[in-house]
Amino acid sequence: MSAQSTNLYEGKAKILYTTDDPDILLAHFKDEATAFNAKKRGQIIGKGEINCTIAAYLFQVLEASGIPTHFIDCPAPNQMRVQALKILPLEVVVRNIAAGSLCQQTGLPVGTVLPDPLVEFYFKNDDLGDPLLTRDRLMLLKLATPEQLDQLQSSALRINEILRDFFHQCRITLVDFKLEFGVDRHGEIRLGDEISPDTCRLWDESEDDPDRRVLDKDRFRRDLGQVEDAYQQVLKRVLEQVNRKK
Numbered sequence: 001m002s003a004q005s006t007n008l009y010e011g012k013a014k015i016l017y018t019t020d021d022p023d024i025l026l027a028h029f030k031d032e033a034t035a036f037n038a039k040k041r042g043q044i045i046g047k048g049e050i051n052c053t054i055a056a057y058l059f060q061v062l063e064a065s066g067i068p069t070h071f072i073d074c075p076a077p078n079q080m081r082v083q084a085l086k087i088l089p090l091e092v093v094v095r096n097i098a099a100g101s102l103c104q105q106t107g108l109p110v111g112t113v114l115p116d117p118l119v120e121f122y123f124k125n126d127d128l129g130d131p132l133l134t135r136d137r138l139m140l141l142k143l144a145t146p147e148q149l150d151q152l153q154s155s156a157l158r159i160n161e162i163l164r165d166f167f168h169q170c171r172i173t174l175v176d177f178k179l180e181f182g183v184d185r186h187g188e189i190r191l192g193d194e195i196s197p198d199t200c201r202l203w204d205e206s207e208d209d210p211d212r213r214v215l216d217k218d219r220f221r222r223d224l225g226q227v228e229d230a231y232q233q234v235l236k237r238v239l240e241q242v243n244r245k246k
């Protein structure tokens, strides 16, 4: 970080700093954890480093398969240099298995395998509680153009294929996850934010028990305990898989 760097934005999980290069930002991953629109707060020791490292590997896996991301490199275990993006105010959620808000809002039993992956768009707006959007509402609010929306949908599905396969090789089921995208200075849509146990539901394939199998932020949300162990376990398996592929 240079002497001139300023805190550009502080989110719940990261602080973004400017750098000497206006096209490059430095993301500092925090140990602080929040859930339920920050109504629940806590700390997951080591989370900043773990999430930054996992996200860095996953971004590289995606880039190797042709998905443009904002990832540049990691100057420290909890710091990531990223390309500056104009973030679209959308959360793109992909689901393979019913869990979380899908079950709460539809009555589908937790664990129902979906016939096809479901892609959903949420309005990234804390004051409104990140509501689920319809395509028409998205257009009404001009949150993305129809072309961008089609691109986000197909990109999210492709990312799901790549990550589902990668996590399966880690003996982890990718239940669902949230993505954020932005537009770079060339007008290209790139994947931003992070992909980590904070933003994915990850279940241990070798565990049937509905609580013991949880390897993600649901351990924090639902007070299941051993949160740090679960995050460490995901990191360990991701590293093993990355090393196997080398």
Ligand code: 5GP
Pocket (backbone or CB within 6 Å): 091, 093, 099, 100, 101, 102, 130, 176, 177, 178, 198, 199, 200, 201, 217
């Ligand atoms: P749900 O809609 O079931 O609460 O979340 C679906 C998936 O998206 C889960 O993997 C969840 O972790 C992720 N997700 C949705 N919204 C957010 C958010 O605001 N922050 C984070 N970290 N993850 C989210």
